[in-house]
Amino acid sequence: MKLGELADILPHDGVLSDDMTFSGVQSDSRHVTTGDIFFALPGVKTDGARFAEDAAARGAAAVVAEPGSIGGALAIPVIESSDPRRALALCAARFHPGQPETMVAVTGTSGKTSVASFARQIWEQAGLSAASIGTTGVVAPNRDEYGELTTPDPIALHKLLKELAEDGVTHGAMEASSHGLSQRRVDGVRLAAAGFTNLGRDHMDYHPTVEHYHQSKMRLFDTLLPAGAPAVVFADDEWSEATMNAVKAAGRELRTVGRKGAFLTLKRVEHERHRQRAEVEHRGRIYEIGLPLAGDFQIANALVAAGLAIATGLAADQALAALEQLKGASGRLELVGTTAEGAQVYVDYAHKPDALKNVLLAVRPFTTGRVVVVFGCGGDRDRGKRAIMGSIAAELADIAIVTDDNPRSEEPATIRRAILQAAPNAREIGDRREAIRSAISMLKAGDTLIVAGKGHEHGQEIAGRKHHFSDHEEVRKALGEQTA
Ligand SMILES: CC(=O)N[C@H]1[C@@H](OP(=O)(O)OP(=O)(O)OC[C@H]2O[C@@H](n3ccc(=O)[nH]c3=O)[C@H](O)[C@@H]2O)O[C@H](CO)[C@@H](O)[C@@H]1O[C@H](C)C(=O)N[C@@H](C)C(=O)N[C@H](CCC(=O)O)C(=O)O
Ligand SMILES: Nc1ncnc2c1ncn2[C@@H]1O[C@H](COP(=O)(O)OP(=O)(O)OP(=O)(O)O)[C@@H](O)[C@H]1O
Ligand SMILES: N[C@H](CCC[C@H](N)C(=O)O)C(=O)O
Numbered sequence: 148m149k150l151g152e153l154a155d156i157l158p159h160d161g162v163l164s165d166d167m168t169f170s171g172v173q174s175d176s177r178h179v180t181t182g183d184i185f186f187a188l189p190g191v192k193t194d195g196a197r198f199a200e201d202a203a204a205r206g207a208a209a210v211v212a213e214p215g216s217i218g219g220a221l222a223i224p225v226i227e228s229s230d231p232r233r234a235l236a237l238c239a240a241r242f243h244p245g246q247p248e249t250m251v252a253v254t255g256t257s258g259k260t261s262v263a264s265f266a267r268q269i270w271e272q273a274g275l276s277a278a279s280i281g282t283t284g285v286v287a288p289n290r291d292e293y294g295e296l297t298t299p300d301p302i303a304l305h306k307l308l309k310e311l312a313e314d315g316v317t318h319g320a321m322e323a324s325s326h327g328l329s330q331r332r333v334d335g336v337r338l339a340a341a342g343f344t345n346l347g348r349d350h351m352d353y354h355p356t357v358e359h360y361h362q363s364k365m366r367l368f369d370t371l372l373p374a375g376a377p378a379v380v381f382a383d384d385e386w387s388e389a390t391m392n393a394v395k396a397a398g399r400e401l402r403t404v405g406r407k408g409a410f411l412t413l414k415r416v417e418h419e420r421h422r423q424r425a426e427v428e429h430r431g432r433i434y435e436i437g438l439p440l441a442g443d444f445q446i447a448n449a450l451v452a453a454g455l456a457i458a459t460g461l462a463a464d465q466a467l468a469a470l471e472q473l474k475g476a477s478g479r480l481e482l483v484g485t486t487a488e489g490a491q492v493y494v495d496y497a498h499k500p501d502a503l504k505n506v507l508l509a510v511r512p513f514t515t516g517r518v519v520v521v522f523g524c525g526g527d528r529d530r531g532k533r534a535i536m537g538s539i540a541a542e543l544a545d546i547a548i549v550t551d552d553n554p555r556s557e558e559p560a561t562i563r564r565a566i567l568q569a570a571p572n573a574r575e576i577g578d579r580r581e582a583i584r585s586a587i588s589m590l591k592a593g594d595t596l597i598v599a600g601k602g603h604e605h606g607q608e609i610a611g612r613k614h615h616f617s618d619h620e621e622v623r624k625a626l627g628e629q630t631a
């Protein structure tokens with residue numbers, strides 16, 4: 148690709164020739180091959196500008212960097228950009244052209260994975276070729292691959308979107324994490340609609356204040372969503388109003404869903420054990436929906452997903468009828484087994500305060516006995532959430548067992564101590580396998596156990612090393628031992 152074809156993204160005032168040719172885009176010098184443009188990104192751990200020379204030595208044709216960030220003489224031209232991350236995303240989209248025609252993105256503290264998965268399922272049921280991209284990976288026809296990031300980096304993302312489009316995928320739903328949004332990973336995606344679920348405490352190790360965190364999410368609506376495109380906003384959250392205001396101020400089409408929603412209005416919900424019945428109004432018509440999932444929050448997620456499908460052109464009848472067949476995303480309040488006496492054991496990905504609170508509240512209506520929770524907190528992540536999660540468990544569970552999540556490089560006992568400080572009556576069993584086994588052995592008829600924090604994960608990272616570990620497998624094993 149010639150520089151002239153990228154001139155709108157990389158203005159260079161005619162200093163360089165428009166005929167300069169590039170073979171690819173790269174943001175990690177270690178992966179540069181001859182002819183690439185190297186984007187020197189200021190990062191969290193280091194500054195890409197320090198690797199410009201390395202990139203040049205590996206054959207980069209030019210470097211894109213913030214003004215003044217490259218010190219000294221470099222053998223290759225430097226193209227200045229005030230926002231090299233955005234420039235990278237836009238160039239990646241151009242180097243790997245082609246995206247599913249209808250792309251939607253969802254943001255929020257909780258529910259993104261579920262909404263992306265539900266939107267894909269709604270489209271699939273309508274006979275469309277659809278994909279979802281997020282924490283649990285990429286799911287598309289003939290494809291189910293696990294990825295490292297919730298929102299892939301722009302180079303990987305655009306290679307993926309191109310492949311999906313070439314495979315005939317016309318509809319795609321992706322998660323826009325706050326890291327992904329603030330790092331411009333989604334800037335090159337052509338969005339038909341965007342969704343918002345909720346906002347709670349998260350990533351306070353990355354964002355200085357909750358307002359900053361909200362702001363970083365609003366980029367999805369005020370910068371990435373084209374003017375006039377629909378924004379589907381869950382209306383019943385504490386941050387819904389601020390989000391609606393941001394959407395309106397940016398001149399996007401507001402579509403609200405939920406009890407206070409106008410586009411899809413939740414009129415009534417009845418909880419049954421594994422399912423719930425809801426009455427939803429859309430354009431003056433009432434729809435009766437049987438959602439085959441437990442948990443109030445799944446209704447919210449289902450409404451955001453249906454809202455996105457309808458707002459991008461699917462008939463409401465089809466979208467709402469599809470909710471009857473939804474399958475939960477792996478490890479999201481997933482019923483993994485039942486003890487001989489009939490106590491239910493769920494695996495759930497709640498690893499932040501609001502999610503833990505919601506999940507414990509969600510199972511209470513159908514728990515006739517005790518609510519038992521096994522959970523921990525990840526190391527090298529927001530320390531402030533530990534005590535908050537401890538007090539939520541102390542308040543909302545009858546029995547709490549504090550165990551290890553992914554301690555990463557931290558001392559596991561220190562993490563547990565921070566949680567236990569706010570949950571003095573909780574039991575402490577560091578070994579997660581042992582904690583699950585012990586919790587299952589104490590269950591009686593009518594009890595519900597939630598194994599929280601790791602959801603779909605297949606590994607546990609201890610002292611920087613990843614070991615195979617699955618909450619699903621451990622629950623099944625412990626249930627098996629019990630009946631053996
Ligand atoms: C904190 C964070 O978000 N980091 C992400 C970020 O890295 P960074 O740019 O800050 O990296 P850095 O290490 O400081 O390096 C700066 C630059 O120098 C370059 N470099 C570095 C070394 C070298 O030899 N040569 C070289 O060119 C790097 O490639 C980089 O471009 O940009 C990278 C490329 O997009 C990401 O892979 C990386 O994700 C790391 C691995 C990560 O763990 N991110 C997590 C926190 C994350 O993003 N999570 C969210 C979801 C969270 C949630 O909702 O729960 C997600 O979307 O997954
Ligand atoms: N709408 C919601 N409101 C509150 N809590 C929710 C909601 N949806 C899901 N949860 C809780 O959050 C957990 C994670 O859900 P999900 O994976 O769908 O969210 P996410 O936004 O993708 O999270 P992450 O950023 O960790 O990937 C669930 O296991 C459940 O405990
Ligand atoms: N994307 C999240 C996942 C956290 C999952 C939880 N099990 C933990 O390790 O804290 C993160 O990396 O912060």
Ligand SMILES: [Mg+2]
Pocket residue numbers: 259260281282283297322
């Ligand atoms: Mg997710």
